[in-house]
Amino acid sequence: MTFLSVPILTFLIFFPVVASLLLLPFYKRTGTDGVVKWIALGITVIEFLLSLSLLIGNNPHLYQMQFVENHLWIPFGNIHYALGIDGISLVLIVMTTFLMPMTILTSWVGISKNLPLFMINILVLEGAMIGVFCATDFVLFYVFWEAMLIPMYLIIGVWGGPNRIYAAIKFFLYTLAGSLLLLVSIIALYFVGGHTFDITRLSGQHYPMTFQILAFLAMFVAFAVKIPMFPFHTWLPDAHVEAPTAGSVILASIMLKMGAYGFLRFSLPMFPDASHFFTPFMLTLSVIAIIWGAFMALAQEDMKKLIAYSSVSHMGVVTLGIFVANVQGIEGALMQMLNHGITTGALFLCIGVLYDRSHSRLLSEYGGLAKQMPVYSTLLVIFALSSLALPGTNSFVGEFLVLIGSFKTHAVVSSLATTGVILSAMYLLYMLSRVVWGVYTPKNYAMPDLHAYEWGSLLPLVVMVIVIGLLPNPVLSLFHQSVAHLVGQMQPVPLASLH
């Protein structure tokens, strides 16, 4: 499929990057911020509409890569510019393009300093993130994966809160250190896997066990930092608290998913034996993340920190689902990724709404908002309920699938993970009771209800919360084949075929 005679995936990656050049003439000019916002919004909306064509053109009955493009990029080392998507990447790409207009809308008044540069960063970041989900050449993947760091570093560091420089550097160095080990394992795979960087060709092979274990560990660090899994998560609360709302949404909703995507795309199919070997370890870390993240969330006074720790907890559910490695588990994990993207993104947007008005995120600053901002409060309640996986909302589907998937093989782990659901009800309802209910205490700032641009950013998300909650099957069917194929690759190789 092509668009304007450019292959669609290439178009999706480079359209926002190239279109962001339109914003350059407005650089350092005053009074043109309105135009800049509308142009950026227009670009992201067009991008979203174009990405819908992937849904139409995609054949859900195939597990193979679709919309494939392949050109020799650098002959030395056989590096290709190879793109392609399967069901797993498809949903993540559409989720990305769907969320990007919201990030523009939430910056409508929140960002005043150097707006064109901010929008350029957001657009370049969008291109790089789509590239991560499309790349089927390992080096190309790595290029996009690292290139994302530059705009994100600037977004946190330039437009962030008071402690932004510390947070930005911490974010950058943590992710970089993790990723560089990934680079070494990519290179090692090249030599062990037959002089290719093609992800599909590298996946079908059977590597020696020691190599699998070492490479798995190296990749584990890269992906675990990104997700973030339990001992590697310390950058996340800092980055979230300091980042502007748009940055938090992108981080929580999209970038965290890349770690999980990495496990699904590389670790499981390339190193099935090592994955089985490390399953107890991964499940333990996941359960610790679920429970520990939830307890940390309970103790937070800053709403962004609260949601950041809840992300650690929810991503624990994702890794749990991935490493039980059956169809329900992985499908549940993917659903959870998608839903976490929608719901947590929405919660960060909601916090942004409050922050734009009062410049505070502390729970103690608020109370009784239901009277003052009834529409906002309704939406916040819906998102919070979705986040605690109330049946009928989107998150329920994912968590439920993961829990059944894990109960079949690891009943104890599954029961422990269930406590995470209860704990999430505790901290989210606690947050609601502090913010929405209670006594309204007038402060010296006005708290008008939602503006048009805030409607624009929250309404589509409410619709998604309910639609996916009630009708998850169309979404599940998108990646069912890919997941089934992945689980097939994970099966232990019968001994006879090894010889």
Add this chain to the structure above:
Amino acid sequence: MNFSPVNIMGTMPEIYLTVLGSLLFLMEPFVPAKKRSLLGIFAIFALVFAMIATLGLNGKGLPLYQGLYIVDPFSNFFKMVIYLGTILTILFSLPYLEKEEIHVGEYYGFLLFAAVGMMIMVSAGDLITLFLGIELMSLCFYVLVGLKRNSLRSVEASFKYFLLGAFAAAIFLYGVSLLYGASGTETLSGLAQFISNPGALRPMVFAGMILTMVGFAFKVSAAPFHMWTPDVYEGAPTVVTGFMASVGKVAAFGVFLRVFWVAFSSNRDHWSLLIVMVAILSMIVGNIVALVQTNIKRMLAYSSIGHAGYAVIALLNPSRESLFALMFYMFTYLFMTLGSFGIILILRRKGVEGEEISDFVGLNKKNPLAAFLMLIFMFSLAGIPPFGGFLAKFYIFMAAVHAGYTWLAVVGVLLSAVGAYYYIRVVMAMYMKDPVETVEFAPNRMEGMALFVTAAMTVILGIFPLPFVHYIETSLAILVP
């Protein structure tokens, strides 16, 4: 020595540059002070002329002058890099020398002679020719470093460099004499033949090899022979620092590689451990000491020590991977280093060069373009895609893994994560802080052109390196089939 037409033709580029360089010295008194930049333009033309002459040589790798001199695609590649780097340096120098009031005509002559010295180095087929090349280059460097005669730092740097350089030259020469004493030859091919005999490995040969290695390590500023680098880089006029750090280093690596691959290849098991030690030490010293620097020229000096550590990894194994990695690394390194020094020398605070990292604070507010270019160079030096520095490091790590040194690649990547901190600190200063003092950044046309070329090449080498990859692949075919 036989001055047959073949020999003369093969060394035509060197002859052109020597003659035109001497002409520059002669012309200097007749050119009025205001029109000195004409001399620079003359030097650029001389280099372009030599470049065309080099392109005309279809190097088959024939040894000229009975093996004293080798003109092959490998040396031609390095010569092209030297021409390009020197031209870019001249473009940066013209306005810079005016502003610093050190615009003397001899400058260009020394620049050309230094370039000739480097060309002799990368073409040398014999250790004595090699020594002549190194000394020609170094003598010009000593003068150029002390160009700011009124600045104590510049003169001190020049003197320090001269003393240490003389020691290094003596050590190198001692190594050569030991090798000659043991083998009776000092041509590279003769040494290679001698060393491939199992009985040849006597302590004398080892001592000779180690001493020559010390000489090279000094020239590429690899630890533990790096002590001169920060002081000299800081004290020298910035444009000279850029020239030494980029072009000088590229040439030194070219000859380092040729000597160790051609002459000492057959007993690599005996010296690879030394190279590993030099690599690790350089990466550690470079990346860790750079963290605490406040002067950006010193910081880049330590960064260049670190980069030398990465580059020597490519010497470990005589494979296509290693050779390609080193050549690609040098090619990319030239542009990103020259570019970052270019930004430093254009940036001015109250008429003085902005050498402190604090001078970059808030640059994005004052001059977004300068900040963006510096961002490209910094991220590229840190090895972050999509810039050329990433692919350069990528190929080095690939060479290391190919040679069986996966653990060394792991050490390298971890140290480069440490090193990323000081590069992004510059980006942080430019973008995330508010300007306190007014710095000005007003490149004239020449500087603008040079900056554009360096930045564009840094980006192109990361995004679309295809033509350069082809060029490098054809150039390395002569050494590794």
